[in-house]
Amino acid sequence: MPALAEVPGIDFAKAERPARGAVALPVGKDGALEGISRDADRAAKGAIAEAIKTAGFKGAAGQTLTLYGVGPYGAVLLVGTGEGLKSATDLQTYGATVAKGTAGWTATVNVAVPDAKDVANDAAIAAQGAMLGAYDFGKWGKAAPASEPKVTLTFLAPDANAARRAWETDARAVAEGVFFARDLVSTPSNIKTPAWFADQVVEKFQGLPNVTVTMLDEAQIEALGMGALYGTGQGSVRPPRLVAVEYKGGTAGEAPIAFVGKGITFDTGGISIKPSANMWRMRMDMAGAAASAGAVLTLAKREAKVNVVAVLPLAENMPDGNAIRPGDVLTSMSGKTIEIMSTDAEGRLVLADGLWWTQEQYKPKLAVTIATLTGAVGGALGSDYAGLFTNDDALAQRFLAAADASGEGLWRLPVHPNTFKAIRSDVADVKNGGEGAPGASVGAAFIMEWVKEETPFVHLDIASMAWQNSGNAVDPKGAVGYGVRLFDELSRTYETK
Known part of the structure; x- marks a missing residue:
């Protein structure tokens, strides 16, 4: 089977406002900014909120808006979460949307993860969604992608070590099983x-x-x-x-x-x-x-x-x-x-x-x-x-x-x-x-x-x-x-x- 197309690198870090670089931020209904998203906007002196208003970005679930050169951030991906994330499926969708929205980037992206009610290991589940969403069977006879991913998604979690353990011992295995099934079905x-x-x-x-x-x-x-x-x-x-x-x-x-x-x-x-x-x-x-x-x-x-x-x-x-x-x-x-x-x-x-x-x-x-x-x-x-x-x-x-x-x-x-x-x-x-x-x-x-x-x-x-x-x-x-x-x-x- 052909090698998997480029999937992002996955990492985890403590949930706090990134100082600089590339970020992915959740945006609620009507452009609401909370938590790390609000803190990032303050660091950008209100430029993120202003861009949301100017673009008419409503924060509908799955809606995205990309900004470049905003305050201390070289790139910002805003991802709508609507009324909020309520399930593991919502978290997977959020992570997959981040992966697709940052697919062409060549930097580490710090990803703020919104809390989903009654879901354990939010960051690991979002990372699982990112991996699933990045899947591409590729084409027979084409060169394999580079062994090192161009972009690494660093998911921000209250306990980064716990999130990493949940990813390495559980959530990644689910994605790998899905990938194997997809590869088998896709093969001519x-x-x-x-x-x-x-x-x-x-x-x-x-x-x-x-x-x-x-x-x-x-x-x-x-x-x-x-x-x-x-x-x-x-x-x-x-x-x-x-x-x-x-x-x-x-x-x-x-x-x-x-x-x-x-x-x-x-x-x-x-x-x-x-x-x-x-x-x-x-x-x-x-x-x-x-x-x-x-x-x-x-x-x-x-x-x-x-x-x-x-x-x-x-x-x-x-x-x-x-x-x-x-x-x-x-x-x-x-x-x-x-x-x-x-x-x-x-x-x-x-x-x-x-x-x-x-x-x-x-x-x-x-x-x-x-x-x-x-x-x-x-x-x-x-x-x-x-x-x-x-x-x-x-x-x-x-x-x-x-x-x-x-x-x-x-x-x-x-x-x-x-x-x-x-x-x-x-x-x-x-x-x-x-x-x-x-x-x-x-x-x-x-x-x-x-x-x-x-x-x-x-x-x-x-x-x-x-x-x-x-x-x-x-x-x-x-x-x-x-x-x-x-x-x-x-x-x-x-x-x-």
Whole structure:
């Protein structure tokens, strides 16, 4: 993968008015200056307030104004905070806005960090947002950026040492997990074969303590009877893989949380081929696997006190003389048979075998499938929420709370008993489509057929969240890395205290 484009250096210092140099200052509603921002204006003999008034700068959230040569300051970036920052997501957005606004600068920038109510480690979270917002996948074949960043953002905190510890032991790891997921999703699929994906995961986790990586090749997949995973990939010259990344940071012997991520490295639709318009975007059809791997990377790097495993069933869905056809019947690892209604409903096939293998191998205390599964979920929820499916109300609330804390939106959707009836087959146990039933719920119901009675289970359909056409302060245009921050927040609720 290409080297990351220039991300800023990150440092921390005591929260006091900078004497000189470059600064980034928060500005409240109607241009209000408080704390360090007010002190900096006094040092500039009121020039900052005067510039705000002259420019008509209202301090709306995310609004910016850049000034040069103001009093003792060579450069000043003013960042609007509106009614104030109220959450970690707001702090991330503030930090990302600072990073974007200072991207061309070549100096150390002292960043005043506004207090966000009920958020610990404000400065570290703002720094995390700066790193996330500075991400750029870059271009293949182009020279890597300079090893040393051109700009260093020094975030001002009441206790600089505590902020630095929070960054180095926690917040940076989250950003690194998101970066890994974004890199995987962004990579073109002529490079990103199942074998390449598997090798990237092995390389990324090499040397990390308490981590074990297991990889199954196509022969092992076939020998285990994973007919759904093997069948999905049999139309491609690039054979399937299954990768498991287990991190043991919690109580010895305790069952792990399992993240099972759909890993279709490119999806043509197979024999049920997709329209050509926007098919190029199907390089992102492995975003669930990327999120699962990225989340475990985050947890391992911050040494989280929890046991987790990411399971990645990887395949390429191609049309070929050897590809599966509509009307075929596949036998999954569990022995359950599947009638193929559409070869373009392949994600649920690889998840069926991946989920069953996970339960057999790890007996997880919670199993979560995450997938760019259906276009229907976008029709229901747009690009504001991923779909959440579970029969467990307490689990649903736990996930929704994690979504709120992480800023990665979720909305619970139903799976009606009639949906299970809709996927009954005349020639097999189930079929991978349900005519007349809601599409996103059909996908969830199908996967639920492989959930053991004793396994708490949640399914996330992230089809409308994994890729941004325009981007925002924190998330770039293109691959978002959706799910890493959500799974990190969820895992915190399970950590050993």
